Amino acid sequence: MPLDQDGGGVSGASVIDGGLADRNGLYSEEDKRAIAGLLDRIGADGIEVIRLSFADQHGVLRGKSITARALVSAFRSGMTMTSTLLLKDTSHRTVFPVWDGGPGIGDGKLDGAGDLLIFPDPGTFRVLPWAESTGWLLCDVRYADGSPCPFCTRTQLAAAVGALAADGKAAVFGLEVEFHIHRMIDPRLGHEDAGMPGAPPLTEMTGHGYQYLTEARIEPLDQALNAIRTASEALGIKVRSMEVEFGPSQVEMTFDPGDPVSQADAMVLFRAAAKETCRRLGLHATFMCRPAFPAAVPSGWHIHQSLFDAASGVNLFLNEGEALAPAAAGWIAGLLDHAPAACLLTNPTVNAYKRFQPGMLAPDRIQWARDNKGAMVRSLIRPGDPASRIENRVAEPAANPYLAFAAQIRAGQDGLSRALTPPPPARDPYQCDAPRLPADLGAAIDAFEASALWADTLGADVVEWLATLKRAEWRRYLSHVSDWEQAEYYRAF
Numbered sequence: 001m002p003l004d005q006d007g008g009g010v011s012g013a014s015v016i017d018g019g020l021a022d023r024n025g026l027y028s029e030e031d032k033r034a035i036a037g038l039l040d041r042i043g044a045d046g047i048e049v050i051r052l053s054f055a056d057q058h059g060v061l062r063g064k065s066i067t068a069r070a071l072v073s074a075f076r077s078g079m080t081m082t083s084t085l086l087l088k089d090t091s092h093r094t095v096f097p098v099w100d101g102g103p104g105i106g107d108g109k110l111d112g113a114g115d116l117l118i119f120p121d122p123g124t125f126r127v128l129p130w131a132e133s134t135g136w137l138l139c140d141v142r143y144a145d146g147s148p149c150p151f152c153t154r155t156q157l158a159a160a161v162g163a164l165a166a167d168g169k170a171a172v173f174g175l176e177v178e179f180h181i182h183r184m185i186d187p188r189l190g191h192e193d194a195g196m197p198g199a200p201p202l203t204e205m206t207g208h209g210y211q212y213l214t215e216a217r218i219e220p221l222d223q224a225l226n227a228i229r230t231a232s233e234a235l236g237i238k239v240r241s242m243e244v245e246f247g248p249s250q251v252e253m254t255f256d257p258g259d260p261v262s263q264a265d266a267m268v269l270f271r272a273a274a275k276e277t278c279r280r281l282g283l284h285a286t287f288m289c290r291p292a293f294p295a296a297v298p299s300g301w302h303i304h305q306s307l308f309d310a311a312s313g314v315n316l317f318l319n320e321g322e323a324l325a326p327a328a329a330g331w332i333a334g335l336l337d338h339a340p341a342a343c344l345l346t347n348p349t350v351n352a353y354k355r356f357q358p359g360m361l362a363p364d365r366i367q368w369a370r371d372n373k374g375a376m377v378r379s380l381i382r383p384g385d386p387a388s389r390i391e392n393r394v395a396e397p398a399a400n401p402y403l404a405f406a407a408q409i410r411a412g413q414d415g416l417s418r419a420l421t422p423p424p425p426a427r428d429p430y431q432c433d434a435p436r437l438p439a440d441l442g443a444a445i446d447a448f449e450a451s452a453l454w455a456d457t458l459g460a461d462v463v464e465w466l467a468t469l470k471r472a473e474w475r476r477y478l479s480h481v482s483d484w485e486q487a488e489y490y491r492a493f
Helices: 012-016 029-045 068-077 083-087 153-166 219-234 260-280 326-337 339-346 350-354 401-417 441-450 452-457 460-479 483-489
Strands: 049-055 061-067 079-082 115-120 134-143 169-186 202-205 239-244 250-255 283-286 301-309 368-370 377-380 389-392
Touching: 012 029, 012 068, 029 068, 049 068, 049 115, 049 153, 061 068, 061 079, 068 115, 079 083, 083 115, 134 153, 134 260, 153 169, 153 260, 153 401, 153 452, 169 260, 169 389, 169 401, 219 239, 219 250, 219 260, 219 283, 250 260, 260 283, 260 401, 301 326, 301 401, 326 339, 326 368, 326 377, 326 389, 326 401, 339 401, 339 441, 339 460, 350 441, 350 460, 401 452, 441 460, 452 460
Parallel strands: 049 134, 368 377
Antiparallel strands: 049 061, 079 115, 115 134, 169 202, 169 250, 169 283, 169 301, 239 250, 301 389, 377 389
């Protein structure tokens, strides 16, 4: 029998009916039935603690652990979160003013470091494989009165999916994720290591690089990869392959395709699972694009995507000959047209732009090609192949997946609505005269702010929000005196 706040039994519908969630129409009747079933399951399985998590602007999971008894209240009325969590950069500094005049976004609902609410999505429930009697639920962010919050990145992706559905179309995404696994030497937890951000850990390699897909290189990483796979599958994330990548201690995992929201959920859960699993093995998993180690090879995040007719299930990218199908042409052209402005969403860190170099199996120009891994958009469309799709190779694995996927959908849909056509496919992507991707985070911020697409689809407040957060990060980077500068100028001048 489900638990209510006092430990007694109530029906799933009565848990929600009349509460703040119900008054704001947050849960459908199907959701209410799912909540009732979930509360039954939690009681029967002896789940004692539930982690309620939401992905912030950086894709970092934040939230609270509550007792199982308090879950009813979370569904009915939400769980409070401090609003400044949405106003922080990657160092966890609050960038916007909250006391004097407020941050200037959110219609005053983010002033004064007041509360927001998170509401669990019952369809995301998992049992944590590494924590005893603990469940996990992903949540959506709302304002304290229960009204929609545009700064909820999961809600932004749901809106993009909804706009596509209104056109009678559905997207399917697939993920290839590269990351590094290092052996922990010193976690740097001394009192002197505190800071914003704190000192990074000291690590060493788990294997030498430059032996791509070499069997001998799998063995040193086998324990970690299998542990990550086991944890991922226990969370319902369907792993397809585990690979040794080109760089030292670099690996790649791929997953079954699915709808964009479930794939974004899987990505944030996978990153958390990989880091937690490695930590328990004395290792450190990092999704930082290019770690500052000699010979480190940058990690990419390749987003496979295809488009289907929602009614018939027909793959709209499927073609009969060499020419692209109209849907594929429009989608690719949209991705290319909005690539500079989308980089803030697919490549949101200073570090990401140090990957855009020739010869690193990463793009540096805005173009597409047929099955060429040097291009930004790689077409894997073959006549008669129902799995025909395109692969956008621009993103870094540290990106917020909800925003990265929303960027793909909004840009692709815009290309379709305007009937755009892409240029001819590139044959030599590192030598062609295609325009370059942004050279750094500052250029990406400028392109993002100047784009009408994001103001129209994400909202002007969201554009200002993201640009302000990332510009604070960029300015902190520019003010830092690097090792390169010290070596270059300290003795010379």
